[in-house]
Amino acid sequence: MAEPKVLTEVGRAPAQLTPAKRVEQTIRKAKGPGDDKIHTWPHLVRAEFLCTLIVVAGMLIWSLLVDAPLEEPAAPTRTPNPSKAPWYFLGLQEILVYFDPWHAGVVLPSFIIVGLMVLPFIDINPKGNGYYTYAERKWELLTFFVGFHILWIVLIVIGTFIRGPGWNWFWPWDPWDNHKVVAMTAVDLPYLFGLRDYWASAAFGLAVVVGYFVIGTLALYWAIVRVKGKEFMQRWGQPRFQLTAFLFLNMWAVVFKMILRLGFNVKYIMVTPWINV
Amino acid sequence: MSKWDEFKESIIASQVWQSMFRHGYDDTPRNRVLAVSGNVWLHLHPSKVRRHGVRLKFTWCMGGITFLMFLITVVTGIYLMFYYRPVAEYAYADMKYLEFDMPFGMLMRNMHRWAAHAMVIAVWLHMFRVFMTGSYKPPREFNWVVGVVLLVLTLLLSFTGYLLPWDQLSIWAVTVGSNMARATPLLGHEGPFREFTGVNAVYDARAFLFGGGEIGPHTLLRFYILHCIFIPLVTTLFLIVHFWRIRRDGLSGPSL
Numbered sequence: 001m002a003e004p005k006v007l008t009e010v011g012r013a014p015a016q017l018t019p020a021k022r023v024e025q026t027i028r029k030a031k032g033p034g035d036d037k038i039h040t041w042p043h044l045v046r047a048e049f050l051c052t053l054i055v056v057a058g059m060l061i062w063s064l065l066v067d068a069p070l071e072e073p074a075a076p077t078r079t080p081n082p083s084k085a086p087w088y089f090l091g092l093q094e095i096l097v098y099f100d101p102w103h104a105g106v107v108l109p110s111f112i113i114v115g116l117m118v119l120p121f122i123d124i125n126p127k128g129n130g131y132y133t134y135a136e137r138k139w140e141l142l143t144f145f146v147g148f149h150i151l152w153i154v155l156i157v158i159g160t161f162i163r164g165p166g167w168n169w170f171w172p173w174d175p176w177d178n179h180k181v182v183a184m185t186a187v188d189l190p191y192l193f194g195l196r197d198y199w200a201s202a203a204f205g206l207a208v209v210v211g212y213f214v215i216g217t218l219a220l221y222w223a224i225v226r227v228k229g230k231e232f233m234q235r236w237g238q239p240r241f242q243l244t245a246f247l248f249l250n251m252w253a254v255v256f257k258m259i260l261r262l263g264f265n266v267k268y269i270m271v272t273p274w275i276n277v
Numbered sequence: 278m279s280k281w282d283e284f285k286e287s288i289i290a291s292q293v294w295q296s297m298f299r300h301g302y303d304d305t306p307r308n309r310v311l312a313v314s315g316n317v318w319l320h321l322h323p324s325k326v327r328r329h330g331v332r333l334k335f336t337w338c339m340g341g342i343t344f345l346m347f348l349i350t351v352v353t354g355i356y357l358m359f360y361y362r363p364v365a366e367y368a369y370a371d372m373k374y375l376e377f378d379m380p381f382g383m384l385m386r387n388m389h390r391w392a393a394h395a396m397v398i399a400v401w402l403h404m405f406r407v408f409m410t411g412s413y414k415p416p417r418e419f420n421w422v423v424g425v426v427l428l429v430l431t432l433l434l435s436f437t438g439y440l441l442p443w444d445q446l447s448i449w450a451v452t453v454g455s456n457m458a459r460a461t462p463l464l465g466h467e468g469p470f471r472e473f474t475g476v477n478a479v480y481d482a483r484a485f486l487f488g489g490g491e492i493g494p495h496t497l498l499r500f501y502i503l504h505c506i507f508i509p510l511v512t513t514l515f516l517i518v519h520f521w522r523i524r525r526d527g528l529s530g531p532s533l
Contacts, residue, residue: 036327036329037326037328038326038327038328038331039309039310039313039324039325040313040319040322040324040326041309041312041313041319041324043326044322044326044330044331045313045319045322047331047333047338048338051333051338051341051342052341052345055342055345059391059392059395060388062387062391063384063387063391064384064387066387066391067383067387068386068387068389068391069446070372070373070442070444070446071444071445071446072445073369073443073444074365074369074443074444074448075445076448076492076493079449080445080449083449084449085453085454086436086439086450088432088435089432089436089454092457093453100460101456101457101459101467102460102461102462102468104457105456105457105458105460106457106458106460106462106465106468107462113429116425116428117421117422117425119408119421120413120414120415120417120418120421120422121418123413123414126414127411128410129411129412129415129531129532130410130411130412130414130529130530130531130532131411131530131531137411141409144408148404148408274469275469
């Protein structure tokens, strides 16, 4: 039977190719929707198999060279100083410096989890679906970088490498002094502004916290309309915007509280008999 | 046809062989599809994927590596379970026994621990990649939500396992990590608004987690069961949904 005189890129007629190459040729010539598909077997399975081999070999070598830690037996009456959570929770433990436990340990982690879950529903940009792009998703990527990379990693690094006995700040070259004296000079924000009356301080603190969220939301609204236009805001809708603004402002609140604490010695912004922020 | 080929033919034509293998190995498109769709493990994949989805620079293989780390911890974890008793009197001694007396005991423990750490990092990188390629966008929103649940489950798996060596590192890390629970609003005995629910040190969110007011033998057993049975089972359920969704929706990619 006469083969059509089609020459492939290797310069041979299809009939001369191995069966495997022949299957590949038909796929390579395909055009149009759905036609850029290749068979999972062997292409994807091969990649996964190689990846598995390399990673398992790496894990094996690592495990032969580095032993898992085992300290002395558990002693509930001897608390080590510092006591540190597993490294992936040290970001949260570090936030405990800036917020009370109910806030740093319960509310903020919940916001992180919920915030990550609602991400696909508040990001309505149809572009950048299935490929890498910076230009088409600038704001989404920048926000994600601040929260996921800078904030999360920086906090874990501080908690893991910088915090020593008493959860005090030790640079890597400082020896860990168990008796380091740190002056407890942090004051609350209302005190800094000269307020001494209990209820006046609480009202001032509440005003600052509520003001942060109200003004922040309005400013964000103004900024988004300016950058993306009124038409986008209409498409986005109020529920999506409010949710995004709330989570966004909470994320930045962690940064601001860190700056206030580390830079200006501020302990709380709002003090009430029930909760402190 | 040689005698050997005849013998091979007769084996392949036999009822036993035919009952096990339903397609030949000739490299034809039909067999390539059958190799995936006719195999219970491989059919977690779609039988065809888009060309770019196979490339390492697109996926970083991080989802697969996360699952591989899960499998490594399952295999090494079962080995460790043979020699470990979740009882306060024995747990630490069993760790020493594992390290010094059991064949490959130290290697299995090392692999279990490092794979657990690597799994946390791999989940995190996988998430980063999925964000970068916008793969959570329609129609894959729900699978991202399932993925966030799996991230939380990964952290919980790692955290519950942290206690089991029953050394100073583990009980104090878990003490610090769980102190948050006692500050839960309404449900923790040091949290705000605790007076409305009447919780106390032995009856609140943390006591529920610990099985008592402080970390003790009851906590060890509780974390052991969470670590070895409950959370792995829940994780497996979510993994099934996660993989099935990928199979249904295919790998994300630019529209043609």
